[in-house]
Amino acid sequence: MAPDAERASAPGVAPADRPAPAGGFAYGAADEERRRAVRRMKTLATGLLLAVALVYVLAKWAGASGAGGWTGFVAAAAEAGMVGALADWFAVTALFKRPMGLPIPHTAIIPTKKDQLGQSLGDFVGENFLSGEVVRRRLRSVGIGRRVGGWLAEPRNADRVTAEVSTALRGALTVLRDSDVQAVVGEAITRRADAQEIAPGIGTMLEKIVAEGGHKRVVDLLVARVHDWLVEHGDSVMSAVSGGAPGWTPRFVDRKVGDRVYKELMRFVTEMRDMPEHPARGAIDRFLRDFADDLQSDPATRAKVERLKSEVLGRGEVQDLIASAWGSVRAMIVAAAEDEGSELRLRVRAALLSLGRRLSDEKRLQEKVDGWLEGAAVYVVTTYQSEITSLITDTVAGWDAEHTSKKIEAHIGRDLQFIRINGTVVGALAGLAIYAVSQAFGG
Template sequence: MTELAAASDISPADAVRALGLARMRAIATGLLGLMALVFVAASLLQRHWPAFAYVRAFGEAGMVGACADWFAVTALFRRPFGLPIPHTGIIPRNKARIGEALGGFIADNFLTERVLEEKLRQLEVARWGGDWLRRPKNARRLAERLAGAAPKLLSSLPPGAVGDLLGSAALAVARATPAGPAASKVLAALWSEGRAQPLFERALDWLGDYLASHEEAIRTQVSEHSYSWLPKWVDRILADKLIHGLVQTLGEMRDPQHPWRRELAARVEDYIARLGADPDLQARAEAYKLRLLADASLRGQVAEVWSGLETRVGTELTENPADLAGPLERAILALGNWLAGDAQAQAQLNARARQLVSGVIAPRRRQIGVFVAQVVASWDARSVVDKLELQVGRDLQYIRINGTLVGGLVGVIIFAAARALGLD
């Protein structure tokens, strides 16, 4: 087994390859030993049985073939027996050139715009991603990893970085979103199907409670603003009538069919429709939005809110990182189901992926090739040898085995031919 296989950080796949390489080495070396035994035994037996000369020739030629192929295979990765034999240790002596060739091969055959776009069209990245994300096992594993990495990521960022990023993103989205149509959609969603009615009834309850708790203040205001010649007991009666009338009106407005309530609904619906279609009203809404976003006090309040959220989220994640896994898993599953079922979204995301490839990866394929070459060149010679030998060493041991058997057969043929021609 190679030194790499003995390393503590070897991957499971490399461990399997190392065991396979060690096994094939043992078989090839054992076959060489077997040829040596055949040669010795046949040499002794041919004294009594001349036919064993053919077996002796097979063993002799098999040993030669086994030794020659062992030398050839070993010379690829290192110097046999550590001797400075010319043209040995080919891979470690040429690792820089191998890295350049590998980088150029990847750049020219895998990272061209045509190849990448064709492969992306075949893969259907968005649909594949949706199918992968909506599998509960994948969503759970991804959520757990993201939740585990979140505290470390947040702690590594400068203070306020997340808040600044989210705040800037929110302001950018707000500036780019037309205020009128967006407000129209939000209000329509809140108002439709009676979603706003509980809020309206809650407001009626709040007004009723307010009147009940401020009756004396209302009587005082009525008395101060009535005619000075009216007696105080008249002011009190007027105030009680006013309070009673207001409370009774509020109670009546709890009925969805109350005329005032129906009129209010009609006005709200008309305003929502105008927000989505009236250019003048949309222009006023847009101007108000821009003034609001330009307000320094608002920006300060937003930054303060984001900062508080960042601190709270960071503390919660540090103390209870597993609490984030559940919501993340549900969000990932929802995202996967949306991607898998929305053909239009798939087409848009696939188009964006192809644009990304065309605009970012393909134009920089040469730099990527150079990066690959630099990575290979930065490896030490032992690392290069170990990595390549684990990948192809097992197959190269078959060369030794084949060389032993083929060499033996060729040796027999040559020996038989020499005898037939009277050359021995």
């Protein structure tokens, strides 16, 4: 807070009676009321900073005491909230004075840059530029969605966009080194597979398939193929049975036994093929249900599946297959991008023409696209408000630096305190999101 502001609020001093400095403007009772509102908002923003700091300390203490994994999420959110609050405090304070009196470059902007700032700062920024409603109204009046649709609906424009996209795609794929991409893809697939146990997921899927009867078609196919194979290779089956008989048994007895075994085997397979309720089918169902349950709950079965997974992933053939996948995909994409008659380019062109016609004709789609663009523009404007305001350089030369700073702070300071509050809240949410994503991917 500027020294004059402290004196103006001291007992026995009437701000309205103070003369305006030469070349400046009057500082009246209405301005002092605004400054009191600014002080209240500063107290609220600072209190919110202290609150998240207290939450951070408590969360770290709870985590160290073994309260559970949730403390990490709370601590990450509170820490990011403190960072956001302090960063925005620094940005807001630097407009009017040097933070903590330190001679940091590019602080106390309004007093030191009085020749480039003016009273119209608050009105212009708050009402004519950084207002979300103004931005939306301006973009809505332009009708970007309808104009883009009309432009894309022209075949020559769709061809041009398709060619540009193809060129950019080829350039991006050319810059990328195959060995680097292959290494990244291989490592990502292997690391993700190693980090996640697959047995419970397979068991759940198998349990659902069996419950819905999806495995029965596979059983039907296998039984039918076994039946056909037995019909075609009956002599081989009987010879195998006869050849396994003891040497002292008569050959006609071996043939009789082989023929009997073959017929029983054929009868069993035929009945199993033609009878949906055959006991053997029920046994298969029970086996699959038990196996699905073991995959989900039996530690030994799950460990065997994990060992099998590791062995498969560790094989050189599998790693070579993973590494070579990128080369195949890249070659396919580059070839399709270079060929004007390729299915890829034809589909892209058709999609652009279709999008252009829809944007030209469908009011609802136009409104949706306009809404997306308006939302993005409003987000950029409101998020980077402090950076935008730092570019404002128009002012009236000759105004008293401290008096000008007081006047501007009285008019816009309350709104600037909301930046600190928003920085705390948005920082906490961003920190929570980043921590949650890192935990989800094993970070």
